[in-house]
Amino acid sequence: MGLDYDKVKNWPQPLVTQEYSERDSILYALGLGAAMSNPPAAEDLRYVYEGVAGGELVALPTMSAVLALPHFWMQDPEAGIDWQKILHGEQFLRMHAPMPASGRVRSQCRIEEIYDKGADKGAVLIQTRDLIDDVTGTLIATIGASVFMRGNGGFGGKSEGAPKPHTLPADRAPDATLDLQTRPEMAAIYRLSGDYNPLHVDGVVANNAGFPVPILHGMATYGVAGRAIIKLLCAHDASRLRVLNCRFANPVFPGETIRTEVWHQGEGIAGFRCKVVERDLIVLNNGYVEFSS
Numbered sequence: 001m002g003l004d005y006d007k008v009k010n011w012p013q014p015l016v017t018q019e020y021s022e023r024d025s026i027l028y029a030l031g032l033g034a035a036m037s038n039p040p041a042a043e044d045l046r047y048v049y050e051g052v053a054g055g056e057l058v059a060l061p062t063m064s065a066v067l068a069l070p071h072f073w074m075q076d077p078e079a080g081i082d083w084q085k086i087l088h089g090e091q092f093l094r095m096h097a098p099m100p101a102s103g104r105v106r107s108q109c110r111i112e113e114i115y116d117k118g119a120d121k122g123a124v125l126i127q128t129r130d131l132i133d134d135v136t137g138t139l140i141a142t143i144g145a146s147v148f149m150r151g152n153g154g155f156g157g158k159s160e161g162a163p164k165p166h167t168l169p170a171d172r173a174p175d176a177t178l179d180l181q182t183r184p185e186m187a188a189i190y191r192l193s194g195d196y197n198p199l200h201v202d203g204v205v206a207n208n209a210g211f212p213v214p215i216l217h218g219m220a221t222y223g224v225a226g227r228a229i230i231k232l233l234c235a236h237d238a239s240r241l242r243v244l245n246c247r248f249a250n251p252v253f254p255g256e257t258i259r260t261e262v263w264h265q266g267e268g269i270a271g272f273r274c275k276v277v278e279r280d281l282i283v284l285n286n287g288y289v290e291f292s293s
């Protein structure tokens with residue numbers, strides 16, 4: 001299917017405002033497998049328990065990427081997007097301020113560009129948005145994503161110019177690794193944070209999309225990676241995470257173990273990737289992290 005570049009590039013994007021509570025922040029963390037032991041590990045308790053001793057509930061920074069999202073406009077037949085074939089290609093996040101555990105936020109998407117990777121590959125749409133605290137006006141995060149539209153390549157657009165994937169060291173083993181288990185019901189919990197795509201819960205829809213069972217949301221895998229990075233590089237302090245970018249390489253099935261591997265690449269800079277241990281398969285690649293000390 002071709003693509004009407006001007007129509008999609010200029011698709012009207014609404015200003016979205018969302019109120020959220022501590023309960024939403026806890027649900028988001030549970031959807032990423034925080035608190036999978038009884039009692040929850042001390043460093044995870046702050047994400048799931050509002051009464052945590054000596055502190056207050058902390059929202060995971062990656063939650064900024066799921067708040068104040070517009071309605072899934074790519075499903076609109078007028079857009080001419082073969083939406084059943086789209087995949088989340090990349091995620092970019094820059095935190096400007098700690099994520100409040102409750103509040104009201106606003107955001108408006110910008111379609112930055114659409115690249116044509118050819119009729120046999122697809123089109124890559126890059127979008128960006130700022131997440132702003134609607135009460136104080138504070139800029140919390142800048143969030144970007146690339147959407148890989150497998151059915152819309154060959155529309156005659158430019159191929160070059162998309163952000164280059166970060167290069168990981170090929171000549172040395174990772175400096176640190178961490179395995180985090182996911183649970184079979186994790187996608188069913190994660191979807192309550194706002195992505196209701198049936199692909200992640202309905203076996204028939206998953207079969208029709210070519211998968212044996214429902215897959216984990218790409219953004220849930222990303223959130224698990226974020227948890228691992230905060231443990232490995234930020235001494236469990238979520239407010240130290242500044243940037244978390246990566247490419248989605250393969251889907252994860254709920255229940256699998258996600259191994260995050262990190263390489264130090266400078267002061268406050270690291271590269272990372274994630275593998276599914278059971279299938280020895282890279283699921284997130286070209287990861288790039290900035291963190292403060």
Ligand SMILES: CCCCCCC[C@@H](O)CC(=O)SCCNC(=O)CCNC(=O)[C@H](O)C(C)(C)COP(=O)(O)OP(=O)(O)OC[C@H]1O[C@@H](n2cnc3c(N)ncnc32)[C@H](O)[C@@H]1OP(=O)(O)O
Nearest residue numbers: 087088089090117145146148197217218247248249250251
């Ligand atoms: C916020 C809005 C989100 C909206 C999404 C909503 C849907 C969600 O609900 C559903 C999901 O969550 S899907 C789950 C998460 N995503 C995935 O699992 C995708 C996994 N990746 C793939 O399948 C392939 O990498 C694939 C198919 C992406 C690419 O593989 P190939 O076709 O083999 O591509 P390749 O030949 O390697 O490269 C062709 C050109 O594309 C660029 N590229 C490759 N992988 C990319 C990726 N992941 N993201 C962006 N660009 C990518 C390459 O650089 C190459 O370009 P160039 O020729 O210029 O170098």
